[in-house]
Amino acid sequence: MLLAALHPDGSAFERVVDAHADAIDWPWVVERAGVHKVDGLLAARVDACRLTDRLPAEIEECFAKIRRAAQRKAGAAQRTLQELARNFERHGIPFLVIKGSVLAEHVYGNPAIRRFDDIDIVVRPEAMAAAEGMLRALGYQLGQIEALLAIRPAAGIESRTAERVTRRFYERFHYELPLTPTAGHDGVPVDLHWHVAPASKLTVDAAGLWERTATLVVADTRVTTFDLEATLIHLAVHATTCSLAGFKLLPLCDIAWAVTRFEKDYRGLWELAEAWGARAQLDAVLEMVQRGLDVPIPSSLRPARRTRLWLRPGFRRVASPAFLVEYRRRSDVPRLQRAWAEVLWNLAMRCVRWNVTRSLRVRLSRLQWRVLCWRGRVTAAS
Numbered sequence: 001m002l003l004a005a006l007h008p009d010g011s012a013f014e015r016v017v018d019a020h021a022d023a024i025d026w027p028w029v030v031e032r033a034g035v036h037k038v039d040g041l042l043a044a045r046v047d048a049c050r051l052t053d054r055l056p057a058e059i060e061e062c063f064a065k066i067r068r069a070a071q072r073k074a075g076a077a078q079r080t081l082q083e084l085a086r087n088f089e090r091h092g093i094p095f096l097v098i099k100g101s102v103l104a105e106h107v108y109g110n111p112a113i114r115r116f117d118d119i120d121i122v123v124r125p126e127a128m129a130a131a132e133g134m135l136r137a138l139g140y141q142l143g144q145i146e147a148l149l150a151i152r153p154a155a156g157i158e159s160r161t162a163e164r165v166t167r168r169f170y171e172r173f174h175y176e177l178p179l180t181p182t183a184g185h186d187g188v189p190v191d192l193h194w195h196v197a198p199a200s201k202l203t204v205d206a207a208g209l210w211e212r213t214a215t216l217v218v219a220d221t222r223v224t225t226f227d228l229e230a231t232l233i234h235l236a237v238h239a240t241t242c243s244l245a246g247f248k249l250l251p252l253c254d255i256a257w258a259v260t261r262f263e264k265d266y267r268g269l270w271e272l273a274e275a276w277g278a279r280a281q282l283d284a285v286l287e288m289v290q291r292g293l294d295v296p297i298p299s300s301l302r303p304a305r306r307t308r309l310w311l312r313p314g315f316r317r318v319a320s321p322a323f324l325v326e327y328r329r330r331s332d333v334p335r336l337q338r339a340w341a342e343v344l345w346n347l348a349m350r351c352v353r354w355n356v357t358r359s360l361r362v363r364l365s366r367l368q369w370r371v372l373c374w375r376g377r378v379t380a381a382s
Helices: 002-006 010-023 026-035 039-048 057-090 100-106 125-137 145-149 157-173 228-241 250-261 267-275 279-292 321-326 335-349 352-381
Strands: 096-098 119-122 140-142 176-181 190-193 213-218 221-226
Touching: 002 010, 002 026, 002 039, 002 250, 002 321, 010 039, 026 039, 026 057, 039 057, 057 100, 057 119, 057 125, 057 221, 096 100, 100 119, 100 213, 100 250, 125 140, 125 176, 125 190, 140 157, 145 157, 145 352, 157 176, 157 352, 221 228, 228 250, 228 267, 228 279, 250 279, 267 279, 279 321, 279 335, 335 352
Parallel strands: 096 221, 119 190
Antiparallel strands: 096 119, 140 176, 176 190, 213 221
């Protein structure tokens, strides 16, 4: 039922509910939807089927909270984007808006059903310093420090060192700076990018990204974003670069909705994927959308030359509905089984090296922070 809720055709969800309404484990469905960041879409499907009055009271309240939170976030995101657009224009800094905001309005048609927690902005590498300075003047500061270091640094030496270590980590592995609003600022976090993927996964340089853009209206504001082909490739690379622990169904859902909504000749897509070194990732994700979400991929979207996905260890299992839904943050799955699932995922997605390197770098950053803090205290004391 959860997968049917993600299908671009709403009748798929209605059929499952009609056939299995009495057997649905609603707490499980709501929990899984939240983990995969598709709870807003699930709530919209429930509303469309007029199921609300037939749900247990506690589940009805869960969906009410999901709707309220989605509306609040959508409103805050729209206000933030309008503020950003005004200030980027005033400072003469060209920028792209990608992923959440654009997809919510132009693919899903409703900002409240496509969940996103931040706004992704891309600027040219030479404009990063100016863009960061502008955002800091608006009340933003470096975020994700506690998430990276697994501890809340104290003020003073610890805080300054933590910001320096976190900044270095995100510049090296994510090609972005995660910026969060300070207390009293009602905006949403901003991920400030100068690129969108590592060179091992996307061979195009930062300048090449700006050659594949389109202009749209988002939140009543005219903005520039990736064109459809570049968007699909970016989503595919994003979905196949993360670890299993970081995987969500949302990027697959984005692609399923995008290719269903926009019918066109996709020959240029595969030429671009080849030029950007992302052909294998795109083919794998389209196969996962078809196998995992049961969304048929148009024949016009299939490449003339297919990637030999069946040669990838574990790909068939990884692309199955059960695997995609179950292994994301399942605490009741035995640790050894979860570890094997992580190995299978990394092999199937061909991201072993990237995720091992990133994991080691996280641990190194934590150690580095402790050592630098200790040295700072010793220096201050002497």
